[in-house]
Amino acid sequence: MGDFNTIVSINEKNGGSNRLTPAITEFRDCLLEAELVDLRYKGIFFTWNNQSFGEACSAKKLDRVLANSFWHSIFPQLECTFLPQGGSDHNPMVVKLTITLNPHKAIPFKFFNAWCFHPHFFSIVDKQWKTFIHGTSMFQAIQKLKSLKQPLRDEYRDKFSNLKEKISKVKLELDRCQAELDHKTFDADLRNLKKTLSAEHSRLLLAEEDVIRQKSRITWLKLGDSNTSYFHKSFLSRSNSKRILSLTSTTGEPITTPEGIKAEALAFFKHLLGENPPPQHGQEILGPFITKTILPQHIPLLESIPTDLEIKQCIFSMSKDKAPGPDGFNAYFFH
Incomplete structure (x- = not known):
């Protein structure tokens, strides 16, 4: 972890030249060779800026926390937070090492x-x-x-x-x-x-x-x-x-416990969608927004029951790893 003084792609730069330099390609090749990837992170994206104004202003993601697959397998719940700069031209990085153990959940069925x-x-x-x-x-x-x-x-x-x-x-x-x-x-x-x-x-x-x-x-x-x-x-x-692993509440407070994350998500969507469904039917709500409809002669075709051959052709045209439903059986099982 630290300041690598270069970026992985031009998407990690805002302002200045967008030319792909040798330093960028060499750093990217180095990460591929070493099999290193960014640790899961949140917070500030551009971790450095030149403290200038106007067209001279430039910001880059120079600081990062890297780990290999072995590290990810041992510490799967770790994440990095990039904090505001403060008095420096770089953003400080905080890696959370506390592992929160989630309660055991039943593993859904999956066909292999x-x-x-x-x-x-x-x-x-x-x-x-x-x-x-x-x-x-x-x-x-x-x-x-x-x-x-x-x-x-x-x-x-x-x-x-x-x-x-x-x-x-x-x-x-x-x-x-x-x-x-x-x-x-x-x-x-x-x-x-x-x-x-x-x-x-x-x-x-x-x-x-x-x-x-x-x-x-x-x-x-x-x-x-x-x-x-x-x-x-x-x-x-x-x-x-x-x-x-964490959420930020509507008041700006970080939430890291599984119970707190669950409660905050539930409260957010209750506020967004409401606890009670609207009294109108779907057709009454969506009707004004639907400007194109099918012709009357096409309705019987949509309402007709598919044949066994049509069902078989549909299933066999699917990729073998696609699942027709949430039951865990993919298309390969039916093939």
């Missing part, structure tokens, strides 16, 4: 594509899908998906947890087998064992990469290129950015 390649997957789905449920077709589908969650959790909780540890264990056994084959080249049992361990090692590697990729939501990289490290860093970055 790697489960499909496990030998018992289709038998589990087939068993739950053959269960008789009384009701409409849509109700039956929803209830069967709900009943399927717990058997999948029970089956794959252990098999797909601690994948890194399992990969290391299989790799160690594979290395030992290969070393022994160096002395027993024609041993059929050792060769079969090596084949089995190699297949298991490859399966676990792909499963780990696929699981982390889904968590990171990076869809533009293909599997099989050993992108696990990149996916893991992206996942940590997403997890850190989704956390709300």
